[in-house]
Amino acid sequence: xxxxxxxxxxxxxxxxxxxxxxxxxxxxxxxxxxxxxxxxxxxxxxxxxxxxxxxxxxxxxxxxxxxxxxxxxxxxxxxxxxxxxxxxxxxxxxxxxxxxxxxxxxxxxxxxxxxxxxxxxxxxxxxxxxxxxxxxxxxxxxxxxxxxxxxxxxxxxxxxxxxxxxxxxxxxxxxxxxxxxxxxxxxxxxxxxxxxxxxxxxxxxxxxxxxxxxxxxxxxxxxxxxxxxxxxxxxxxxxxxxxxxxxxxxxxxxxxxxxxxxxxxxxxxxxxxxxxxxxxxxxxxxxxxxxxxxxxxxxxxxxxxxxxxxxxxxxxxxxxxxxxxxxxxxxxxxxxxxxxxxxxxxxxxxxxxxxxxxxxxx
Numbered sequence: 334x335x336x337x338x339x340x341x342x343x344x345x346x347x348x349x350x351x352x353x354x355x356x357x358x359x360x361x362x363x364x365x366x367x368x369x370x371x372x373x374x375x376x377x378x379x380x381x382x383x384x385x386x387x388x389x390x391x392x393x394x395x396x397x398x399x400x401x402x403x404x405x406x407x408x409x410x411x412x413x414x415x416x417x418x419x420x421x422x423x424x425x426x427x428x429x430x431x432x433x434x435x436x437x438x439x440x441x442x443x444x445x446x447x448x449x450x451x452x453x454x455x456x457x458x459x460x461x462x463x464x465x466x467x468x469x470x471x472x473x474x475x476x477x478x479x480x481x482x483x484x485x486x487x488x489x490x491x492x493x494x495x496x497x498x499x500x501x502x503x504x505x506x507x508x509x510x511x512x513x514x515x516x517x518x519x520x521x522x523x524x525x526x527x528x529x530x531x532x533x534x535x536x537x538x539x540x541x542x543x544x545x546x547x548x549x550x551x552x553x554x555x556x557x558x559x560x561x562x563x564x565x566x567x568x569x570x571x572x573x574x575x576x577x578x579x580x581x582x583x584x585x586x587x588x589x590x591x592x593x594x595x596x597x598x599x600x601x602x603x604x605x606x607x608x609x610x611x612x613x614x615x616x617x618x619x620x621x622x623x624x625x626x627x628x629x630x631x632x633x634x635x636x637x638x639x640x641x642x643x644x645x646x647x648x649x650x651x652x653x654x655x656x657x658x659x660x661x662x663x664x665x666x667x668x669x670x671x672x673x674x675x676x677x678x679x680x681x682x683x684x685x686x687x688x689x690x691x692x693x694x695x
Contacts, residue, residue, distance in 0.1 A: 370679025
């Protein structure tokens with residue numbers, strides 16, 4: 334019943350906004366290699382490569398009680414075939430590594446920000462291991478690979494103690510880091526770590542260039558809201574600038590130039606009671622997926638104007654009503670107003686609007 338009221342509320346709001354609507358259909362579905370299908374999870378991170386392909390972090394491996402590390406990335410062609418598979422374990426010289434984020438770089442490169450995982454052992458008098466622990470190092474590393482996954486270089490990033498970070502790469506090879514500086518609590522003191530918003534531009538060899546002052550509507554003071562962490566996502570657009578999007582109930586957008594200038598700050602209009610959970614930019618539009626805040630089984634895709642933040646198109650999912658798109662995860666918007674999405678079943682689906690568009694609802 335609650336789900337029905339949420340849908341009715343959405344339709345009423347859309348009606349009042351006179352937003353164009355259409356229905357998405359699956360026009361192609363490509364099964365991914367079996368080794369990848371088995372590793373797709375709900376926490377999967379996705380990105381777009383410059384050629385319209387998909388970058389994805391495979392699901393974490395469990396290395397201890399309630400401790401998980403993500404160490405693998407795959408690059409898929411626009412047709413869904415495997416182009417590169419990158420395993421960060423051993424690359425940093427610690428045996429294990431955790432991927433914090435990744436993004437496409439110039440000339441087909443793949444930028445990865447990762448940390449080392451150190452393993453510690455306690456032994457008894459006979460030398461037998463009685464306890465094993467793994468600790469995440471606070472130092473961040475930038476690791477670059479070519480488009481086929483071949484290792485190119487690794488460099489330590491000059492700022493330590495990052496948390497919840499995201500990156501995007503400018504055409505020059507410098508990159509923007511958006512996230513938080515983590516200030517650990519003293520030993521023996523129980524409290525949540527203090528988070529300080531941070532955004533800055535680093536050179537291709539990970540040297541710090543300049544701080545970027547993002548508004549607190551885009552980089553909030555504390556991303557922990559109702560036990561969730563709403564992260565800011567930077568994405569390179571066609572104009573060579575990076576568009577930084579804050580997800581959640583009150584999403585917003587800011588544009589960052591390579592010299593650190595911030596402009597074009599707008600609020601992104603989405604229906605009341607919904608959350609923006611993912612976004613991608615192509616041309617002059619932002620495509621995103623929204624889900625009902627109190628009913629995660631209701632999913633729609635939206636298109637917004639990146640200049641004004643106005644909602645210009647609502648994509649519903651044809652076939653089974655509000656449950657038809659359950660689990661589809663936005664990978665990339667296409668230039669033909671389509672959406673490429675990954676499914677829990679391990680397929681890369683292309684969703685396109687049906688030939689009939691519902692038009693504006695009044």
